[in-house]
Amino acid sequence: MEKDYLKAIELLTSQGKFYINLGLDRISEILDLLLNPQDKLKIIHVAGTNGKGSVCAIIASVLKQAGMNVGLYTSPHIFEYTERIKINGKDISKEDFSKYVFEITELADQHNIHLTEFEVLTAVMFKYFADNCVDVAVVETGLGGRFDATNVIKQNLCSIITHIDLDHTERLGNTKSKIAYEKAGIIKPNCPVFTCEGYEEIKDRADELNSLFVLVAPFEDTGNLSIKGEYQQENLSLALAAVRFLFYQISEETIQIGLSKVIHPCRFQLCKEDLLVDGSHNPNGAMALKQSLDSYYPDKKRCFIFGCLRNKDYKKMMEILFEKNDEIYFYHFNNKNSCSVEELKSACNFPSKTFESFDKLPKDSLKIVCGSFYMLNELIPESLVYQPFPQSSY
Numbered sequence: 360m361e362k363d364y365l366k367a368i369e370l371l372t373s374q375g376k377f378y379i380n381l382g383l384d385r386i387s388e389i390l391d392l393l394l395n396p397q398d399k400l401k402i403i404h405v406a407g408t409n410g411k412g413s414v415c416a417i418i419a420s421v422l423k424q425a426g427m428n429v430g431l432y433t434s435p436h437i438f439e440y441t442e443r444i445k446i447n448g449k450d451i452s453k454e455d456f457s458k459y460v461f462e463i464t465e466l467a468d469q470h471n472i473h474l475t476e477f478e479v480l481t482a483v484m485f486k487y488f489a490d491n492c493v494d495v496a497v498v499e500t501g502l503g504g505r506f507d508a509t510n511v512i513k514q515n516l517c518s519i520i521t522h523i524d525l526d527h528t529e530r531l532g533n534t535k536s537k538i539a540y541e542k543a544g545i546i547k548p549n550c551p552v553f554t555c556e557g558y559e560e561i562k563d564r565a566d567e568l569n570s571l572f573v574l575v576a577p578f579e580d581t582g583n584l585s586i587k588g589e590y591q592q593e594n595l596s597l598a599l600a601a602v603r604f605l606f607y608q609i610s611e612e613t614i615q616i617g618l619s620k621v622i623h624p625c626r627f628q629l630c631k632e633d634l635l636v637d638g639s640h641n642p643n644g645a646m647a648l649k650q651s652l653d654s655y656y657p658d659k660k661r662c663f664i665f666g667c668l669r670n671k672d673y674k675k676m677m678e679i680l681f682e683k684n685d686e687i688y689f690y691h692f693n694n695k696n697s698c699s700v701e702e703l704k705s706a707c708n709f710p711s712k713t714f715e716s717f718d719k720l721p722k723d724s725l726k727i728v729c730g731s732f733y734m735l736n737e738l739i740p741e742s743l744v745y746q747p748f749p750q751s752s753y
Contacts, residue, residue: 364453367460368440371476386478386508389467393482396489400430400496402512403601406504406542407521409644410594413586413623414521415497417598421617422495423447425609430493432484432509434477434501435732437625437638438741444484446491448622451483459483477501481508505544517601518545518570520554520561522593524643536560546570553601555593575600584618588627588637589654590647622745625735627651630743633725634717638732640667645676648729662686662724664714665703666734668696674706676730681709686721688714692734 390397403418405411412433419431429447436442441450451459463482467474474482481501488496495516500507504520520542523535539558546552546564551571554561565572577593584595595618602609625638627648639648652661663685667673681687689703689711700713720726728738 360454363457367457382506385472385474386511388472389482392466393486397485399489402496402498402515404498404515404545405519406500406545408524410521411499413594414598415499416623417621419497420621421602421614424617425613427494430488430496433499438736478508504542510545515547515550516605518552519597519601553597583615585621586623588651624744635727636739637729639729640731642672642675645679649679656725660724662720662726664688664690664728665730666690666692667698667730669698677707687711690714692737694733
């Protein structure tokens with residue numbers, strides 16, 4: 360079983376599939392051959408620059424608490440590919456994952472369809488959810504919206520568009536308006552769209568498709584929400600607006616229990632008393648992290664362990680995060696696009712060091728690991744991420 364799983368991962372990460380190539384032709388072809396499992400699903404579709412994974416996790420937890428069979432598709436993973444595809448909070452098994460990957464890639468090869476890694480995963484997700492008769496599939500886009508592989512959906516229960524900021528500008532456009540236009544591509548005819556921001560591009564697309572446009576006020580109380588961070592108020596407001604509109608029969612008591620059980624690791628997550636992990640990987644995420652640190656830990660000495668991909672605005676992220684008295688350590692992780700320590704040091708305005716081990720860090724500070732999801736599995740044990748730390752410690 361493990362051997363097959365490793366083969367499936369090797370296939371997904373091979374040079375022939377591990378790249379980005381936006382468009383719906385290839386994913387549509389393979390799904391046609393699979394008899395279009397996505398058409399059998401009731402889907403909540405979520406796009407945005409930051410916060411979309413949290414919104415998905417919140418909705419999935421509430422619907423599961425209400426007794427539904429809930430599929431959840433998010434990215435990226437931290438430890439295993441199987442984390443991306445869940446039913447009722449349980450990852451797809453390595454055995455099933457391998458079986459679906461091999462079935463889909465073999466079918467694609469037979470018909471000369473050149474699928475990317477994300478397209479394979481998206482096809483696996485739709486087929487797995489349909490085969491297991493999920494009541495609702497909560498689906499996060501990978502990149503953008505209009506040409507994202509998940510956007511083969513013809514109709515959905517609703518679209519949700521979270522906070523929009525500048526990221527992936529080389530593919531989505533160099534202004535927030537252009538990016539909003541791409542995200543608005545997930546809106547479907549006569550299907551409502553929920554957002555906290557009033558971009559004309561989103562309103563115009565909703566009007567064009569006769570879709571209800573719901574502008575949500577970000578004022579929900581996050582006191583009972585198990586995942587922390589100042590920015591979660593907006594994410595929670597979006598998630599609950601959609602849930603209450605679509606599933607008005609779910610009681611407030613059930614909703615609150617569901618909120619207390621949300622699991623979405625490495626988003627402003629306190630793993631130990633002095634260790635906080637956050638996957639922020641763009642300037643907007645860095646700003647959200649900084650605001651949450653200032654709110655939750657205004658007087659705590661900070662020690663950053665920071666690594667980042669070269670295609671991110673890491674200089675801007677560091678300007679937002681770091682202050683004069685912070686301890687700053689840089690980490691070069693195992694990714695071909697990972698910034699070298701030298702690159703990070705040269706872009707940083709403050710003295711810094713190379714990260715070697717947690718044992719060599721100052722004992723009296725809050726250690727904050729951030730900058731990229733892709734480095735977290737090299738630094739943080741899986742047991743720390745999935746063993747809940749008391750909320751009262753925040």
